Structure formats: C-alpha cells, structure tokens
Amino acid sequence: MSANAQGVASGYTLPNYEPVIPPAVHSGEPEELSVVIIGGGLTGLTAAADFSRRGIPVVVLDDDTTVGVRGASSRGMVYAQKSLEIMDRIGVFHRMLEKGVTWSVGRTMAGRDEVYSFDRGASNVSVQPAFVNLQQFYLEWFLVDRIEELGQAELRWANKVLKVENAEDHALIEVDTPEGGYRIRARWVIDASGVASVSRNSLNIPTHPVQTADCWCICDVRFHRPMPTERWTYVEAPFNGNRAVWQHPMADNVWRLDYQMGADKDAKEAARPEVARERVREHLGPDVDFELVWVGPWQYRTQVLDEFRHGRVFFAGDAAHVMSPFGGRGGNSGIQDAENLTWKLTMVMLGKAPESLLDSYSDERREAALENIAVTSRTARFLAPQSDRERRLRAVVLELARQYAFARPLVNTGQLSEPNVYTASRAVSADGGFCLPNLRLGHDGHSLPLMSLMRDLNNRLLALCVAGPEDVDTDVVQEDDALAVRVLGGRNPDLIDPTGQLLALTGAQPGDVLVIRPDLYLAGRAPGADSRKVADLVARAKGELQ
C-alpha cells in the first residue's frame, strides 16, 4: 500500500508509462503532423480513442507518465448515459460496467428526512444504464489500453507543451521532453490540457474566471458496511454542522464522501487526515471501520472561453470551460466535447465536409458549457446561500418539500448531466439539435442499437426516410460517402422502430426525412415531398450552410 503526500493510504497502483522521445528531438527539424491532442486526461484520451476508432492517426502529448492526477487518487466519478454510450462506441463501456457501480436512484435528504428521490432506470430507453460511477483514473486507464489496442494513436508521455502559435495553415507547438525540446507543425490541434492550458496562455485567450468562497472537502473512503448503491445528497446534514454532504459509491468498495466546509474554513486544516477521519466517523457512526483512500479540499470556480476555436486550435474539456462539479457535468461535458469535435474533424479531414463544419463545434459546445455553468451555479448558490434572507428562502423550500410533493424538485442538489440541446448551431435546423438516446432499432430480425448503426456507417450522416403504409420515395435524398440513406418502417424497411420511440422523440411522420449525426444528435427533419428542404437539411448537417 503506497502513501501519497498527505500520508493517506491510496491503495491504488497506477500504471507508469515510459517517456517518449521522438526523433525530432535529435534531428532538430520540425515534425509535421495532422492532428495533435494536448493533454492525456479524460477529454484528450476520449478524443484520441475516438479518432483511432474512426481511422484517423493522432499524437497525444502529455506532461505526465501516468493516468489520473499524480498524488490524487480520483477526481470525477459519475459517468452519465451519454458518456456511457460514447464509451460503448469507442469500446471501453464493458470494462466500465464490469469495474464500476451501476446506479439509477438518487435521494436528497434534509436533515435525516428524505425530501426528494428519482429513479432514472424506470424511464430509460437507452441500451446503456443511467449512470456508472467509477474513479476517473480507471476510465483513463481503459482508454489508454483501448488506444494502444487500436494502434492508430501515439501517446507521448513526458512531453510537455511549452508554447503554441497559430499560422494560416498550421499551428506550431514547442514541446519539451526529458532529453530536450522539439517542434511540431500540426494541421490541427486539440487542447484538452485542462484548467492550466499552456496554449490558451500562449494565444492570450481570456477565460473570465469567477471563484467562489465555498470550500468543500472530498474524503474517498473504503469500508464494507452494506449501503444502497444510490447517490445520496444531504442539504443540511446533522453530522456535518447542517451543511451539505454528497455520498456516492465507486469501484473497489470506495465511497466518495464530499463535505461542504463553508466559506470560513481553512482548507488545509479540513483536509488533515485526523480531521477528515473525525468527520467521516461522525457521518458513518462509531462502529464502522473505514480506511481513508484520499482526502482533498476544493473550491469551485467557473470560466469559459468566448470561442472554442482559435485558428487551428480547438479547446475542449476544462481547457475550454470550468464549472462546479454538481451533477458530474464537467467530465461528462468534456467527453461530449471530444465526440463532437472528433466526428466533425474526421469528416473534414476525409473530404466529406467543408472546414466550415468545424465552426459549429464552438456553436454547440460553448452553448452547452454556458448552460452547464448556469445549471451548476444555481445548485452552488442553493447549497451556499449568500445572505441570511437566502438561507431563510431555502429553509422555506425544505419545509415545503417535507410537506408537499410539488416543492421537492425545488431542492436543488444538482441536475445530473444530460446531453445539451443546441439551439444556436449552424449545423442543425430548428426542429433538430437534440440528442437521441441509444435506443434499439430492428434490422433483419435483430435488435440494432442506434449507436452501433451509426458506428458501422463509417463516419457518415444518416438520412432516415420514414415510410408509412405506402412505400417511401428514397430518390429525394442521394446516398454518398458522407451520407447513408435508409428506409425506416413500411413494407420494405431497412430498419424498424419496434417501440415507436424514435418516431415519438423526433415527431416524424410518414414521408419525413430525418438526418441523424454520428453523435446521435438529430440534425433536423424535413418533409420528403420537398426536395429543396431535404437538400438544405443535408447541407446544413454537413456544415455547408452558414
């Protein structure tokens, strides 16, 4: 059992990868590359694995030689359905399912009373479950394994980016290694290097940070007391001075216990193992033996870039946006950033779409970031009232929630991550912009998940011609290397919608054409009888309309 800097047994042995010294270190010549990903964290590795699965070679630069954060056993840990669907397509979902904790029930407590609960399992139409909890470093580890298995990406450990400059047709990256520096001329760069992005500073991009005073302290704890595999949140926990507490199961019998400390607490003192143990003992009771796995104080802050694309450089994950962690929206949105950018850049690089498609990345993922920041900031303010009057306002909500069902959703302990709706993207029409779940279609007498269908279309959009009792005219939309065309339902279907969920979600009628993107977002719907509208929709989805 190893010990980290704080003297707390971590119980984890993380992989250690060999530093990579590219030939350019010794040749002195700039290396020419198509796609460089800066940062081998959750977002960067997701992008690298997704590119690999799409057949696009990339290089990942990471300044460390392991996964996770050195000295910290875990950070993010809730993976929501959309992320699980993406990981299924990439090929690591089965490992997440095997290692992690699957759950769907969340309960919110005020004092010791339950005031609100939800069960996402009851309404689930996706192949994937609502949530899997898993320490972030495990997912990163699985992604590294998958990337190596796919053999398309080069992971350059101990390669630290010093500077990034934009030129007209490339970006110039200065990199340092244990044996010296080198330069890369990259056609495209994805900066997924997190909050302390070097390229963001190199390019003088403002981040608009806002720091809050509220202090929290995570205690990851291993114990064997039987507990329901549910998320419990306490607004006013009697065992934490009537402040908030989060309680989540994770892999290896470890629980994430996250304690609100208040604005006036000394963060270092709160994270001292002796102090943390006393806090956990208050929570679990004197008879429960436990082991501290990791303790870390944190404060939340928000920041977001004005644009997620700057010349040849795209920003994703925490390099683009930082939000309060409530609802697991940080890590899950980074995964969705990676997916959004990966399929678009792949289509552009393969000549299937114009470069203008790439501008929709910022349209969509910045809108998502702003919404996530707004949602999580409302939760943060509910949990940390900013005046006595706000505290009294919250007390009334808790009182009403105990008394009346209508008030229970007002108890804001975080809205868990869901795919955001894109209302201002140039690549979707007004009746599109929302994400379809990985629901089951039928094909040749078999069940075919929508995500599997899209994966097998090999980097193409899908036009679904919805048939009714009469055959549908598929000549209205032409199949090409950027667009597959399939008939849904009718007498001679390529696919069927056995439960009617796809039609219900999209509002499609017989004769309509649906255009679905590789990320399962609906680009839009058009009446098949109007060939101009269908052509416009397809052009919009490819980014040809501005």
Added chain:
Amino acid sequence: MNAAFSIDNPRIEGPDVVYAELQNVLQDLDDHQAERLLFRLIFILCNQIGDRDTVLASIKAAATNPSEPTQQEPNHV
C-alpha cells in the same frame, strides 16, 4: 414576455377578499414569520401558475422599481 402574462388587467374577481385574507394571516406575525409565510405563498402560487415564463415575468414585474417605466426590463440579479 409571455403572451399569457397580464400586468395591466385585473384578473381576480373580488380582490378585496384576497387582500383582507393576507392582512388577516399577517397581522399577528413578526417580520421573520411574515417573510416565511410570504415565501411559502410565493412558491405555492408559482406552482399553481405552472408556467415558468409567466412566473419569471411576474418576478421581473415585481422587481421593477415603481419609479421606472413598467416597460423597462429590470436588471438581472
């Protein structure tokens, strides 16, 4: 602003009864008790209205300084 939102037209029949009932429930309360009751009332009414846009328009209207023209949007808090 939501089409259903109406700030200029009286919509309650016999508003004096409503006003009197508010007077009755508030008359023996101190400031904190009165605030608590009014907060409760607000949340219950919001739920009864049921339309978020109408509720948000109502909050904006209530937050508008009486010395300002009513058409002016109040600052976001």
